[in-house]
Amino acid sequence: MGWLPEPVERLLDAALVGELTVIGSDGRPITHPLIPLYDGDRILMHSSTLFSRKLEHIKRNPRVSVSLTDPIALKGLPGRATIQGTARVIEDDPHAQWERLILDLWRKKEPVIDAFLKMRVALPLFFERAVIEITPQRCLWWADGDTAHAPEVTVAPREEAA
Amino acid sequence: MASVEAGHLAKLAGYPFVVISWVDDAGYPMSVATEFEADAQGGTVSLRAPAGDATVVPTDREVNLLGSHIRPKPGEGYDERRYLQLWGRAAAPQDGRIIFTPTRAWGWDEAEIPFFEYSERSVPQSRRYLAQLSEEQGRTVRPRLSLGWLLLRTTRLPFLSATLVPVLLGIAVAARHGTFNWWLALVTIVGGSFAHLGINVSNDIFDTLSGADEANVNPTQFSGGSRVLIYDLLTLRQLVALAFGLFGAAAAIGLYLVWTTASQTLLWIGVVGIVLGVAYTAPPLKLVYRGLGEIAVAIGFGPVMLLGAYVVQTGSLSWEATVASVPVAILVALILYVNEIPDRVGDAAAGKRTLPVRLPQGVVTGAYLAAALIAFAVVVGGVIGGLLPVPALLALLAAPLAWRVYGGIRQFYAQPYALMGFMGINVNLHLYVGGLLLAGYAIAIVIRALT
Numbered sequence: 001m002g003w004l005p006e007p008v009e010r011l012l013d014a015a016l017v018g019e020l021t022v023i024g025s026d027g028r029p030i031t032h033p034l035i036p037l038y039d040g041d042r043i044l045m046h047s048s049t050l051f052s053r054k055l056e057h058i059k060r061n062p063r064v065s066v067s068l069t070d071p072i073a074l075k076g077l078p079g080r081a082t083i084q085g086t087a088r089v090i091e092d093d094p095h096a097q098w099e100r101l102i103l104d105l106w107r108k109k110e111p112v113i114d115a116f117l118k119m120r121v122a123l124p125l126f127f128e129r130a131v132i133e134i135t136p137q138r139c140l141w142w143a144d145g146d147t148a149h150a151p152e153v154t155v156a157p158r159e160e161a162a
Numbered sequence: 163m164a165s166v167e168a169g170h171l172a173k174l175a176g177y178p179f180v181v182i183s184w185v186d187d188a189g190y191p192m193s194v195a196t197e198f199e200a201d202a203q204g205g206t207v208s209l210r211a212p213a214g215d216a217t218v219v220p221t222d223r224e225v226n227l228l229g230s231h232i233r234p235k236p237g238e239g240y241d242e243r244r245y246l247q248l249w250g251r252a253a254a255p256q257d258g259r260i261i262f263t264p265t266r267a268w269g270w271d272e273a274e275i276p277f278f279e280y281s282e283r284s285v286p287q288s289r290r291y292l293a294q295l296s297e298e299q300g301r302t303v304r305p306r307l308s309l310g311w312l313l314l315r316t317t318r319l320p321f322l323s324a325t326l327v328p329v330l331l332g333i334a335v336a337a338r339h340g341t342f343n344w345w346l347a348l349v350t351i352v353g354g355s356f357a358h359l360g361i362n363v364s365n366d367i368f369d370t371l372s373g374a375d376e377a378n379v380n381p382t383q384f385s386g387g388s389r390v391l392i393y394d395l396l397t398l399r400q401l402v403a404l405a406f407g408l409f410g411a412a413a414a415i416g417l418y419l420v421w422t423t424a425s426q427t428l429l430w431i432g433v434v435g436i437v438l439g440v441a442y443t444a445p446p447l448k449l450v451y452r453g454l455g456e457i458a459v460a461i462g463f464g465p466v467m468l469l470g471a472y473v474v475q476t477g478s479l480s481w482e483a484t485v486a487s488v489p490v491a492i493l494v495a496l497i498l499y500v501n502e503i504p505d506r507v508g509d510a511a512a513g514k515r516t517l518p519v520r521l522p523q524g525v526v527t528g529a530y531l532a533a534a535l536i537a538f539a540v541v542v543g544g545v546i547g548g549l550l551p552v553p554a555l556l557a558l559l560a561a562p563l564a565w566r567v568y569g570g571i572r573q574f575y576a577q578p579y580a581l582m583g584f585m586g587i588n589v590n591l592h593l594y595v596g597g598l599l600l601a602g603y604a605i606a607i608v609i610r611a612l613t
Contacts, residue, residue, distance in 0.1 A: 016232060016234055016239070016240050017230065017232050017240070019181050019183075019193055019228060019230065021183045021191035021192075021193050021226070022191065023185055023191060027185065027223075027224075028185075028224045028226065028249060029183040029184055029185055029191045029193075029224075029225070029226045030226065030247075031181060031183050031193065031226055031228040031247055033228075033230045033232075033243075033245050048281075048288070049287075049288040049291045049292055049305075050281050050284040050285065050287060050288045051284055051287070052287055052288065052291040053287065055291065056291065056294070063189055063190045063191065064190075064191060065183070065190060065191040065192055065193050067181055067183075067193035067194070067195065069179070069181050069193075069195035070179075070195075070230065070232075072232070072233075072234065073232055073234070073240075075234070080195055082192065082193050082194060084186075084190040084191070084192065085190075091295060092299075093303075094292070094295070094303065094305075095305065095306045109239065110238070110239030110240070111237060111238060111239065112235075112238040112239045113239065120307065120311065121307060121311040121314065121315050122383065123281070124305055124306075124307050124315075124393055124395060125281070125285060125288050125305055125393055126281055128288065128292070128305045128306075137190070138190070140194075140216055140217070145195075147194050147195055147196050147210075147212045147213065147217070148210060148212075148213050149213055149214075150213045150214025150215070150216070150217075151214055151216060151217065153216050
């Protein structure tokens with residue numbers, strides 16, 4: 001199981017949208033609002049091939065961060081968090097693999113996706129997707145969400161041992 | 163990506179907070195939410211400096227600011243998606259504030275660019291990504307659809323109503339004249355359907371090769387083509403094979419019907435139909451590129467189909483069948499005409515001189531109403547003139563649909579996705595008028611049998 005603080009796990013479970021920041025080819029940060037999913041260990045995000053520049057950036061540089069900042073998207077839960085980690089793009093079969101990996105988690109946050117999936121014929125490329133699997137390395141947590149206070153910093157156990 | 167304008171900062175000011183991101187000294191992105199004030203005139207953003215050693219905003223590298231918004235929709239997910247991100251440099255904090263000077267901007271607001279258009283504009287990125295993935299994996303990775311959905315999309319099967327209406331009506335007129343052969347009727351329907359689907363596929367090939375479909379970033383379920391080539395769901399070779407297969411089947415059935423009926427008239431009707439269908443988009447005639455597409459469709463899916471079906475049954479032409487084909491011809495041409503409204507920018511870019519490309523908005527909407535009125539007037543005139551049976555007046559029940567479509571295209575002329583519902587009503591107008599004419603003929607046939 002994961003090592004993230006429990007309140008951060010609750011934020012991940014609740015968040016309708018988080019911000020995935022990747023590093024562009026010129027070294028600049030680029031931020032993408034995306035639905036964060038959490039399997040209890042890793043953060044899972046996903047992207048259509050239509051909007052796949054982020055995937056190209058991750059394949060070039062797998063270091064990413066995920067921030068959970070919007071109180072509305074967090075359904076009123078207090079707290080904010082930023083998780084730094086290493087990402088892996090799962091793209092062996094963009095047609096079907098993502099359904100096995102993330103559809104159950106996705107529909108919990110966005111139930112309307114089942115209706116869209118039934119109309120796959122109308123949006124064929126939207127449903128050609130890759131999964132972004134993020135292994136958390138370091139977590140910053142603001143318990144009250146106020147970043148005028150220093151965050152509580154936690155690092156992955158392996159890194160702590162090192 | 164655009165250089166920053168005052169408008170970007172004015173938009174940013176509408177977000178309740180921003181997320182500032184940078185690449186930290188360990189080489190990982192770092193992101194922190196903070197409150198801010200945008201100075202649109204000064205071209206800067208004042209940010210409250212995040213607290214703590216772990217979140218010191220660097221001044222020696224580019225940083226990113228993001229404003230983002232969604233509206234949760236319980237039980238569905240969320241909507242009202244929009245975001246704006248700016249890149250630039252941050253100055254060292256003074257009195258707990260950081261001055262950020264942006265130089266570049268990027269964003270999306272689905273209220274400005276609808277999701278479907280945003281997706282359509284991103285198709286080249288999908289193709290590029292999958293081509294790269296194919297190279298990395300050493301095998302071809304392409305988008306897929308199940309065979310049934312793929313055939314439905316590729317052939318645009320739901321548009322078969324444009325064939326069924328005239329063919330069934332031609333058979334009904336023949337039946338009223340005392341001639342009905344169910345086997346030939348069935349074969350005619352199948353043959354006409356193959357010809358129609360073949361025409362759909364061949365039109366798609368030429369529209370894709372000409373660039374007309376690719377230039378259209380507002381396709382709808384009624385317009386913009388099947389896009390199976392643009393999406394790389396099929397190859398050109400596969401699509402050409404499918405078109406030849408469909409035309410081959412249609413030609414074989416047509417020749418069987420000519421042989422069975424021994425009608426040279428039917429042979430010529432079939433030749434005219436196929437030539438019109440292919441020449442609609444294919445060089446050298448490219449009728450639709452010359453502003454003749456609407457007339458070609460009217461003739462092909464009006465008199466050609468209806469008289470063809472009639473001749474199969476009776477072996478000869480008739481004035482009644484010709485008159486009955488006119489409202490059907492006008493209404494099927496109006497399907498194309500309305501569907502061309504959202505396509506007009508892409509069509510103009512590809513040199514396709516359709517009527518909505520050539521004519522101003524007021525003329526296009528006025529001409530729609532005039533043509534629809536003529537279609538109903540022909541029915542009335544046909545009945546008064548004794549050519550059509552009185553129950554054919556049932557078709558007038560569908561007239562309010564034409565008025566609704568007219569209102570819709572006037573109101574949503576420049577909004578493709580809002581227009582989509584009215585495009586559907588317009589398809590139904592043709593279908594319902596055809597169905598009501600058929601019902602009228604069925605009543606007339608029963609009355610004739612009883613008297």
